[in-house]
Amino acid sequence: MNIRFWGVRGSIATPLTNAELAAKLETAVKLSIKAGLTDKKQVSGFIRSLPLHIRQTVGGDTACVEVKAADKLLILDAGTGLRRLGLDLVKRYRGNPIEAHILLTHTHWDHINGIPFFVPAFSSKNKLTFYSPYPGLKARLKNQQNPEYFPAPLSSAFKFVRLNDCDKFQIGDVKIETIPLNHPGGSYSYKITCGDKTMVYATDSEYKELSAGSLKPFTDFFHSADILIFDAQYTMLENVEKEDWGHSNVFIGIDMALEAGVKKLVFIHHEPAYNDKKLYNILKKAKEYVDINQSEGGLELFLAFEGLSMTL
Numbered sequence: 001m002n003i004r005f006w007g008v009r010g011s012i013a014t015p016l017t018n019a020e021l022a023a024k025l026e027t028a029v030k031l032s033i034k035a036g037l038t039d040k041k042q043v044s045g046f047i048r049s050l051p052l053h054i055r056q057t058v059g060g061d062t063a064c065v066e067v068k069a070a071d072k073l074l075i076l077d078a079g080t081g082l083r084r085l086g087l088d089l090v091k092r093y094r095g096n097p098i099e100a101h102i103l104l105t106h107t108h109w110d111h112i113n114g115i116p117f118f119v120p121a122f123s124s125k126n127k128l129t130f131y132s133p134y135p136g137l138k139a140r141l142k143n144q145q146n147p148e149y150f151p152a153p154l155s156s157a158f159k160f161v162r163l164n165d166c167d168k169f170q171i172g173d174v175k176i177e178t179i180p181l182n183h184p185g186g187s188y189s190y191k192i193t194c195g196d197k198t199m200v201y202a203t204d205s206e207y208k209e210l211s212a213g214s215l216k217p218f219t220d221f222f223h224s225a226d227i228l229i230f231d232a233q234y235t236m237l238e239n240v241e242k243e244d245w246g247h248s249n250v251f252i253g254i255d256m257a258l259e260a261g262v263k264k265l266v267f268i269h270h271e272p273a274y275n276d277k278k279l280y281n282i283l284k285k286a287k288e289y290v291d292i293n294q295s296e297g298g299l300e301l302f303l304a305f306e307g308l309s310m311t312l
């Protein structure tokens with residue numbers, strides 16, 4: 001199973017600004033002077049040595065994660081990251097038909113507004129199927145592309161499968177399970193199992209009641225996952241200030257992952273107001289928290305960024 005992140009922001013797309021880019025360049029140049037670079041052959045190694053928040057960006061596209069499991073192509077959510085994924089798929093398939101299974105957590109704009117720009121939808125030879133427990137999903141997506149909002153209608157290449165709450169189904173040899181999450185208007189988590197490997201995608205959820213009993217349905221669902229992709233949009237304080245906004249934080253994610261015996265925890269759905277430095281600082285604090293709260297090393301933490309690829 002291979003997982004690749006195409007969009008990792010929450011709420012709204014957030015491109016890197018010119019001011020942020022200039023600040024990164026200025027810092028890099030200052031560090032190069034301090035390091036005493038004298039030869040252009042040293043540049044590549046120096047760049048690789050820079051802190052992550054300087055040498056790369058987390059990215060600004062909203063939620064979209066590609067999963068290749070067995071011979072199936074799964075797409076989790078269809079935020080603005082779907083546009084670049086679509087362009088990449090066209091290059092990869094070189095004119096051959098594309099079959100993709102798109103699992104939607106919910107239909108808030110940051111999870112669907114890449115659909116009008118998904119190039120594979122422009123060809124009727126491609127087989128593109130949406131899955132969601134929501135009734136009237138086709139109508140919801142069609143409304144997004146009403147003439148008042150967009151010049152082109154919803155693609156006729158799309159097919160739709162209505163799921164049930166807590167559904168279990170298969171796409172080829174890939175087993176998929178769903179569970180409802182706590183989010184305004186609803187949201188769903190997906191557990192994907194292929195062979196002996198399991199990943200869980202659990203974005204857009206708030207965990208207000210933190211007792212073991214209240215969290216048990218979720219920790220049971222996450223149990224022994226090789227990878228848990230978890231909504232950590234807010235800090236702990238913001239979770240209090242923005243109660244009922246439907247998001248979580250790294251510390252709750254860590255507590256649940258430790259309880260569930262998760263192996264790798266990936267934080268996603270980043271707050272659009274956070275720059276790269278703040279996000280990597282949050283990851284640093286999260287790693288310190290893990291060191292304090294687990295007796296033995298086991299849980300690995302990652303910050304989702306565009307282009308991150310993970311293999312199970």
